[in-house]
Amino acid sequence: MGGMESRTIPRLSDFHLSEDRGFLSAEDPLEFLPPYFSPWIDLARDTPKLLETKQLRERVHKLPLLDHTRLRGQQEWYLARVVLSMIGHAYVWQEGEAGVPDFLPRSVAVPWYRVSEHLGVPPIISHHCASMVNWKKKDPNGPLELDNLQLLFCITCPRDFAWFFLIPIQIEMHFTPALPLLVQAQEGVLEGNSKLTKDALTAMTPVLNKMKLTLGRMKEQCDPEVFYNQFRYFLSGWKDNPALPHGLIYEGVSDKPFQFSGGSAAQVATVQCLDEFLGIRHDDRPGAFLMRMRDYMLPDHRNFIAAVGKGPSVRNFVSNSDDQELRTAYNTCVSLLRDFRSLHIRIIASYVIIPSKRAKGHKVEGLANVGTGGTGIMSFLKSVRDTTAAALLPDVSGP
Numbered sequence: 193m194g195g196m197e198s199r200t201i202p203r204l205s206d207f208h209l210s211e212d213r214g215f216l217s218a219e220d221p222l223e224f225l226p227p228y229f230s231p232w233i234d235l236a237r238d239t240p241k242l243l244e245t246k247q248l249r250e251r252v253h254k255l256p257l258l259d260h261t262r263l264r265g266q267q268e269w270y271l272a273r274v275v276l277s278m279i280g281h282a283y284v285w286q287e288g289e290a291g292v293p294d295f296l297p298r299s300v301a302v303p304w305y306r307v308s309e310h311l312g313v314p315p316i317i318s319h320h321c322a323s324m325v326n327w328k329k330k331d332p333n334g335p336l337e338l339d340n341l342q343l344l345f346c347i348t349c350p351r352d353f354a355w356f357f358l359i360p361i362q363i364e365m366h367f368t369p370a371l372p373l374l375v376q377a378q379e380g381v382l383e384g385n386s387k388l389t390k391d392a393l394t395a396m397t398p399v400l401n402k403m404k405l406t407l408g409r410m411k412e413q414c415d416p417e418v419f420y421n422q423f424r425y426f427l428s429g430w431k432d433n434p435a436l437p438h439g440l441i442y443e444g445v446s447d448k449p450f451q452f453s454g455g456s457a458a459q460v461a462t463v464q465c466l467d468e469f470l471g472i473r474h475d476d477r478p479g480a481f482l483m484r485m486r487d488y489m490l491p492d493h494r495n496f497i498a499a500v501g502k503g504p505s506v507r508n509f510v511s512n513s514d515d516q517e518l519r520t521a522y523n524t525c526v527s528l529l530r531d532f533r534s535l536h537i538r539i540i541a542s543y544v545i546i547p548s549k550r551a552k553g554h555k556v557e558g559l560a561n562v563g564t565g566g567t568g569i570m571s572f573l574k575s576v577r578d579t580t581a582a583a584l585l586p587d588v589s590g591p
C-alpha cells in the first residue's frame with residue numbers, strides 16, 4: 193500500500209472529516225425521510241418481523257418504484273442507502289442459500305443502485321451504512337457513547353444485530369482524537385521535529401487502549417450462535433459466493449448480474465488508516481483483500497487513508513532517528529494495534545470457528561464460507577496480525 197512518500201500533510205477538512213466525529217459524519221444520522229418515502233421506511237422498520245413470517249418478499253413485490261431524485265442533502269441519501277440495503281439483503285437471503293432469487297425487483301434495485309452511485313459506493317450493504325450512519329442517541333442530550341446508542345434499522349435479531357454494529361461506532365469515537373494526532377505526527381516528520389511526533393504518538397496510546405477494551409465488549413449483547421447462525425448470512429454479498437455464482441441481476445439497471453462483496457468490518461476505515469499511518473504493509477493476498485475493501489468505504493474515507501499513506505513516513509523518520517523515546521512511542525502504538533488484532537482473532541474463534549463446527553448440516557453452512565470465510569479467515573487474520581507485529585522496530589543501539 194502507500195506508494196511514493198509526499199511532503200503533503202492531509203487536511204481533515206479536505207476530506208470532510210471533523211475533529212470531534214472523525215469518520216462519523218458531523219451531523220447525527222436522520223431517522224426519517226420525507227413522507228413520500230414512507231413505503232421504504234415502513235418496510236425497513238417491519239423487516240425483522242416480516243422475515244420471521246417469511247413475508248418480506250411479498251411486501252417488496254408490492255413496493256412502488258419511488259423517485260430517488262427527490263432525496264435532498266447528504267443525510268437523506270445516507271438514510272436511503274441504509275433502508276434499501278436492509279431491504280435488499282433481507283429480500284435476497286430470506287430463505288437462506290437454498291432459495292435465492294434470480295433477480296432483485298426494480299423497486300429496490302433501481303433506487304439502491306442510483307443512491308449508491310450518487311454516494312460513490314457499490315449497491316450492497318457495507319460497514320458504513322449498517323453502522324456509521326444507522327444510529328441515534330437514546331437520550332438526545334446524553335453523550336455519543338455506546339450505552340446511549342440505539343441502532344435505527346436492523347435486518348433481523350434486533351438485540352444482537354444492533355450491538356454488533358454499535359460497537360464499531362464507539363470504537364470510532366475512541367479513534368477520533370487520533371486523527372489530528374496523526375496529522376501532527378506527520379508535521380513533526382516534515383519539520384524534523386522529533387518532539388512533535390513523539391508527543392502525538394504518545395497521546396495515541398490511550399486511544400488504542402480504549403479501542404481494544406470496547407472490542408472486548410462484543411459478547412455483552414451479541415451472542416456468537418445468534419451471530420453465526422441467524423444473521424451473518426444476511427450480510428453476505430454476491431461475489432465469489434457459491435449460492436449466487438454469477439452474481440445478482442438488479443432489475444431495471446442491467447440484464448447482466450453484478451458481483452459485490454457483502455458487509456465486513458474489514459471495511460472499517462480506522463484500522464486501515466492506522467496501518468497507513470504506522471507504515472504497516474500487508475502481504476500480497478491479505479493486502480489486496482484489504483485494498484479491495486476500501487472500494488466499499490466512502491470516497492472521502494478511502495482517499496484520506498491513501499493520503500495518510502502518501503504523507504511523510506513516520507516509520508522511516510523513527511527508524512532513522514536515534515531517539516529511543518521516539519522509538520518506544522512508535523513501538524507502543526504498533527504493539528497496541530497488534531493486541532487489538534490478537535483480540536479480534538480470539539473473537540473470531542468464538543463467533544465463527546466454534547459455531548461453524550457445530551453448524552455442520554445447518555441450512556447456511558455454505559454461506560459460512562463466503563468471502564475470506566471458513567478456514568481462510570484465520571490464516572488471513574493471522575497474517576495481518578503478524579505483519580503488524582513485524583513492524584516493531586529494534587531498540588536504538590547504544591553509543
Ligand code: HEM
Nearest residue numbers: 359360363410456457458460463533543563564565569576
Ligand atoms: C463478533 C464480532 C466480529 C466478527 C465475528 C468479525 C469477523 C471478521 C472476519 C470474518 C473478518 C475477515 C474478513 C471477512 O471475512 O470479511 C474480519 C476482518 C476484520 N475485522 Fe472483524 N469481526 C468482528 C468485529 C469487528 C470489530 C468490532 C471491528 C472494528 C471496529 C473489526 C475490524 C475488522 C478489521 C479491521 C478486519 C480486517 C482485518 C484486519 O485489519 O485485521 N471486526 N472480521
